[in-house]
Amino acid sequence: MSKLSTKHLLGIKNITPEDIQLIFQTADNFKEVINRPIKKVPSLRDVTIANIFFENSTRTKLSFELAEKRLSADVVNFSASSSSVKKGETLVDTVNNILAMKVDMVVMRHPNPGAHVHLARHVDCSIVNAGDGAHEHPTQALLDAYSLREKLGELKGKKVLIVGDILHSRVALSNIFCLQKLGAEVAVCGPATLIPRHLASLGVKVLLDLKEALRWADVANMLRIQLERQDIEYFPSLREYSMQYGLTRALLEEVGKKDLVIMHPGPINRGVEITSDLADSEYSIILNQVENGVAIRMAVLYLLAGQAKTA
Amino acid sequence: MKGRTLLDHTALSYTLDRLAYEVYEQHLDFSNLAIVSLQPRGVAVGEHIVKKLAELTDGEKILHGKLDVTFYRDDFRRREEVLVPSSTDMEFSVEGKEIILVDDVLYTGRTVRSGLDALLDFGRPKHVELLVLIDRRFSRELPVQPDYTGRMVDVVSDERVKVEWSEDNSNNRVTLYSADQ
Numbered sequence: 466m467s468k469l470s471t472k473h474l475l476g477i478k479n480i481t482p483e484d485i486q487l488i489f490q491t492a493d494n495f496k497e498v499i500n501r502p503i504k505k506v507p508s509l510r511d512v513t514i515a516n517i518f519f520e521n522s523t524r525t526k527l528s529f530e531l532a533e534k535r536l537s538a539d540v541v542n543f544s545a546s547s548s549s550v551k552k553g554e555t556l557v558d559t560v561n562n563i564l565a566m567k568v569d570m571v572v573m574r575h576p577n578p579g580a581h582v583h584l585a586r587h588v589d590c591s592i593v594n595a596g597d598g599a600h601e602h603p604t605q606a607l608l609d610a611y612s613l614r615e616k617l618g619e620l621k622g623k624k625v626l627i628v629g630d631i632l633h634s635r636v637a638l639s640n641i642f643c644l645q646k647l648g649a650e651v652a653v654c655g656p657a658t659l660i661p662r663h664l665a666s667l668g669v670k671v672l673l674d675l676k677e678a679l680r681w682a683d684v685a686n687m688l689r690i691q692l693e694r695q696d697i698e699y700f701p702s703l704r705e706y707s708m709q710y711g712l713t714r715a716l717l718e719e720v721g722k723k724d725l726v727i728m729h730p731g732p733i734n735r736g737v738e739i740t741s742d743l744a745d746s747e748y749s750i751i752l753n754q755v756e757n758g759v760a761i762r763m764a765v766l767y768l769l770a771g772q773a774k775t776a
Numbered sequence: 777m778k779g780r781t782l783l784d785h786t787a788l789s790y791t792l793d794r795l796a797y798e799v800y801e802q803h804l805d806f807s808n809l810a811i812v813s814l815q816p817r818g819v820a821v822g823e824h825i826v827k828k829l830a831e832l833t834d835g836e837k838i839l840h841g842k843l844d845v846t847f848y849r850d851d852f853r854r855r856e857e858v859l860v861p862s863s864t865d866m867e868f869s870v871e872g873k874e875i876i877l878v879d880d881v882l883y884t885g886r887t888v889r890s891g892l893d894a895l896l897d898f899g900r901p902k903h904v905e906l907l908v909l910i911d912r913r914f915s916r917e918l919p920v921q922p923d924y925t926g927r928m929v930d931v932v933s934d935e936r937v938k939v940e941w942s943e944d945n946s947n948n949r950v951t952l953y954s955a956d957q
Contacts (some may be wrong), residue, residue, distance in 0.1 A: 467858065468858050487860070491860060492862070493863070494847075494861040494862075497864050498847070498864075499864065501897060502869070502897075502899070504895070506847035506897075508848075511853070581904060700923070767847075767858070770854060771852055771857075771859070772857075773853060
């Protein structure tokens, strides 16, 4: 018997290493469930969950929805493009209206960092952050660390490199918090313009040369260049970025890394941050990440829902 | 912590052996039978039964699954803490099989109810029987009765019956603890 230290999953920053281990332990059981012929358990049959997405998403939304359905929860979906938000309703009002229809939990993606923290102060239900701007994406970090643990064992002392657009990446920040809480060393690599100032104050190594960085790393997590968030030009051209920071087989052979683990949170821009051939290679655990995503989200929803006592 | 011993090591191993003989007598053919133990505490009982049956049948391989019922319980969101599950290990389909569900203590019957639900997610068994080491009568909350019973015990509701397995299997016992112990 155990419980999380929090009522919401707002970010990895707010949870403890014990919480992370509890989520992993629970996810192990859900991974077994989703590999059964009948991939469904009745645990959350009296729970209704609203997926509120103020920003586009395919993978995360689908993954949450599958996780919810495999726990037998009732699911309602809501996307901002077709909602009253366009008519000027505030976030708190929107969510309170949804809760008035007897919804128990909210999974939300929002373009503004901290939107979830604000919401958690004003509404009475568990909130799961499915991404807030360039701030955090906790379930992605959890499934990344879980997939790595599956591949490499305990993460203590492992060296994880995050490559690419660190400045606009919520995946990078949540990964840094999560990996450090599990005892791993983290470095980032990318064009200097795409690395936030003061990042080193989090205890992260900052490397500008990909070759040098790869020699150091056990794991490379390749991020996508988020052109949709870039309001100015951070580097001359995608082609130049790809030549300097794209991962290729030739580069791996040059630095002599035969056992590097390659990750990617998706969606991949094949031929930019990673070559098509490497993305599908024996180095890659990209599809394991996607499978584990459902198990991790089931674990998070199960643990949070279980804490809300109804009778 | 000292309780009253209900079954000492010798008595317990006789009881387990007798349960295995009863299963053997009832079935004779084990080709379509599987033992399914409820996690976590039914597993040790299940292992003893499977081992004894293997002896009786000259080493016939008897399927043994371990089933966790946490996700099927009826008290989710009704207790202070979340129950953390044990692992499920069911390497076979139960479709058309004769199943013997195994647990250590039968009390309210709610765990067995969850176990039946969990079991049906692995297929439609031909029939299901229930084997328990200890049956606490007069405390049932659901209409569940065992087919094979090790020992019937009458205790008041705030007492606890605990089956304890020593690590080297040399001092197993069943003990009754009162509420303040």
